[in-house]
Amino acid sequence: MEHSEKDQTAEDQRRVKKTDILRSFQVSFFAMSRLASLPWTFLEEDLRSNKSSELVSDILKQTCLHSLCRKFPPSGRYRRLFLSELIRQEAADGEPLDELYDALAEVVGAEDCTECYKSYILPCGDAVSLLENVALISEGTTGLVTWEAALYLAEWALDHQQTFLGRTVLELGSGVGLTGITICRSCSPNRFIFSDCHTTVLQKLRDNVQLNGLTEQLCPAVRVEQLDWTTVTEEQIKRVRADTVIAADVVYDPDIIESLVKLLSKIMRCSSAEVLPEILICSTIRNPETYSGFKQQLEKAGIGHRVITGPVSHVFPYNRISSIEMIKLYR
Template identity: 80%
Template structure:
C-alpha cells in the first residue's frame, strides 16, 4: 500500500514538472512538437478526464501572464487547436478550451507579440517582438541559443555579476542582460548595440521589465559602434564584467570586435570578459580565436554543465570562453 501511495505522489510530482514544461514552452513560443504531449496522451488514456488539460489551460492561455504579455494570436490558436485535437481523442469536451479558442479565432493578429522566459525565482523576463519575425510558432531570430545559455550560466554563477558594473556587447532584444539584472544583483548594467531598430526594441524591453537608471541596478542602454568606440568611452563605463552572446557570426565584423575587446582589456583593471557563441560556422569561429591570439589575447573554454532553465534546442554547438591578456 505504501508503495502505491508513493507512486501516486510521484505521478503528482511528475505532473507538476510537465505543467511547468508546458508553461515555459508556451510563454517562450517554443515549437509545438517540442511540448511534452506524450505525457498528456498517457494521462488522457488512463484517466479519461480533462482535468489535466484544464490545468494546462490555467498555466498557459488563462494565466495572468498571458493577459499581460500574450504570445501571438496565431501561436495561441495553433496551441489550443493542438490541445483540442488531443482532448477529442481522449475525453469529454472541455468548455473552457473552446471558449479560449473562440477568443483567439476572432482576434486579429497584432504587429507585436511577447515571449516570456520564466526564471527560477518565479519571475519572468518578457520581451516584445515583431510578429513578422515569427513563422510556424518560432522566431526568425535564431541568434538566441547562446543568449539563453549565457543567461543560464549567469544564474548558476551569480557571484560573477553581484555588486559589479556589467557591460553587455550586442545585447539584441535584451534577454541575457535582463536575466542578469533580475537575478544576479549587479550594481550597474550597461546594455549596448549599434543598430537603431535594435536599440529601440532593446530600450522598450528594458522598460517593459521595470529596469531604469533610477532603479537598482542602475541600467543604461548605449549605442556602441565597435569600429568607433574610444578607450575614454570604455573607461567611463568602467566595467568589471563584460559579456557577449552570439556576436561572432559575421567574418566581416570579427576584426572590429577583436579591436574592441583589446581596448576593453586595456581599459579596466583585469575585467572578467566572457564570450558565448553558437558555432554555426567553425571557420568563422576559428578565425575569431586566431585573431584574438594575434592581438595578444588568450582564452580558455569554460566547460561544465549549466542548469536547464529555459526551453531551447540544446543540440546546437555552444561554446563559452573567458578572455585574458
C-alpha cells in the first residue's frame, strides 16, 4: 500500500510538472522568447525515460498547432527554428512525428516579414496579441516593439488591480500597447487613454487596440490620442481628468527628459490640491547617467519620488536580469 501511494504521488508530481512545462513552452513560443530559454532539458529527460513522443505531440498542440498560432502566428523564421529544434530533440531518441514534418513544411516557404505577431498569455488563459516590428529600431523609433519595462509594469498592474479599478488612466508613450491593453482587459478601468506622438507608432497602436477587441465602437471608454509632450496644453490635460498616469520605458533619451518632466509638472499643476493623480514611471535602467539625470530634473521641478519595491508575479517571459525600477511621483 505504501509503495502504491508513493507511486501515485510521484505520478501526480510528474503530471503537475508536465502541465507547467507545457505552459512554459506555450508562453515562451507565442512571445517569441529566445529558443535557448525554453525548457528543453525537461523534454530531453522525458524522451530518454519514457521513449514516447507524447510530450512532443502535446508541445506541438500547444504551440504551432494551437488556434492562437493560426490566428496570430509568430514569425515564419521563429517557427522554423522552433520546429527544427523539436525535430532534433526527438530524433535523438526515436523517429520524429509526422506532424512535426507537416508543421515544418507549412512554414518552410513562409516569407520573412518586417512585422510579426507576438502574443502574451494572461493568467486567465486569454492572450494579448500584438503586431510588432521584428527590428528593435525602425522608422526612427523604438516604439514599434514591446520592451521589458512595459512587461514589468503590466505584471505589476495584474498584482495591483485596485490602482486602476474604476479610474481614468492616461498612459504616456504607449508604444505598441502591451501594458495598456493588459490593464483594459484585466483591471477594469473606467476610462483608458493610450497616447504617443510618432505617427507610425500611433497607427500600429490603434491597430493593436482594435486587434484586441478594444475598438472605440465596442469600448467607447478606450481612446488612442496623439500627445506631443512639447506642445500639449494644460487645457488638453484638464480634459483627460486622469486619476492614474503611467509610463514605461520613456526615460532612455536625454534629449526628451526635459519635455517629459515639463509634462509631468503640467499634469500635477492641473490637478486639484487635494487629489493628485497617481503617477507611476517604470524604467529599464540602460544608462545610469541618463536615469540619474531624469531624477535630478524631477527634483529641480519640485517633484518627489519614491521607489516601489516588492516582488511581482512572473507572468510574461522576458530578460529579468535587466535593471528595472518603478517610481511613484508626488508633489
